[in-house]
Amino acid sequence: EAQVTQNPRYLITVTGKKLTVTCSQNMNHEYMSWYRQDPGLGLRQIYYSMNVEVTDKGDVPEGYKVSRKEKRNFPLILESPSPNQTSLYFCASSSGMGYEQYFGPGTRLTVT
């Protein structure tokens, strides 16, 4: 089954404690992206990757890092989380920018 998986689905952590949210897709897609969803602000792009070892900033990259060492994986790293990063995070993949995106189920992160 074609899918995008994210882990963990729920995470509560404390300010400053580094964390990683994993994302994996099994569709051999070149394009992957991270979004955050906040009430009243909709979906905003954090980082995206056009292919292995190629990443670029989206609309709200501050406080986040990503890497793309393998085509299927695109982890999101918060080196020093802060409460304003409490949000619902989605990973997505597609065969190219501008094509249909396939979204993961989301990771709800709370930073206290």
Add this chain to the structure above:
Amino acid sequence: GDSVTQMEGPVTLSEEAFLTINCTYTATGYPSLFWYVQYPGEGLQLLLKATKADDKGSNKGFEATYRKETTSFHLEKGSVQVSDSAVYFCAPYSGNTPLVFGKGTRLSVIA
């Protein structure tokens, strides 16, 4: 970059009512236009799309027509069901980054 203005919700309708969710966009050239739907507790999934002017995208009884002259891509359904309760997002893509989505319109359909 691209931008999109989407009708704010929430929208509450009775079953079998007619639905319209407005979406207008600003983008260079001839963008592709998408509507995504997010059911409770899930990620977004593509509902329909249109890639050129006057194209009509359709799926699950929903329709949207690419209107270049008014830069709009309004979502419509003639008779909504309780199972259509979800959040709907409009998204243009013209080749610019970052990719943008509307803020989402929450639809609640009551029996």
